[in-house]
Amino acid sequence: MKCSICGTDADSVDTAIEEGWTPYFFDGQVEQGPACADCSGKYLVGSGGEMQVRPKFRSMVCRREAKHIFEDLVFNQN
Numbered sequence: 001m002k003c004s005i006c007g008t009d010a011d012s013v014d015t016a017i018e019e020g021w022t023p024y025f026f027d028g029q030v031e032q033g034p035a036c037a038d039c040s041g042k043y044l045v046g047s048g049g050e051m052q053v054r055p056k057f058r059s060m061v062c063r064r065e066a067k068h069i070f071e072d073l074v075f076n077q078n
């Protein structure tokens, strides 16, 4: 799994969760993700229960289309 911002790799979903990755976030209206812990801290800000790219970085940081695998694993476990 790769960070959609910097492209760093996580060994597994479990590792990513432990490291504090953000499973998905919004770049304006576009859903993106995941983001590693470093990028989450630098580029994302929480608003209304969802993570958004900080306004000054919007449309600049994401390198790929959204990947939903991580989101599905995290949120569909129950």
Ligand SMILES: [Zn+2]
Pocket (backbone or CB within 6 Å): 003, 004, 005, 006, 007, 008, 035, 036, 037, 038, 039, 040
């Ligand atoms: Zn990153």
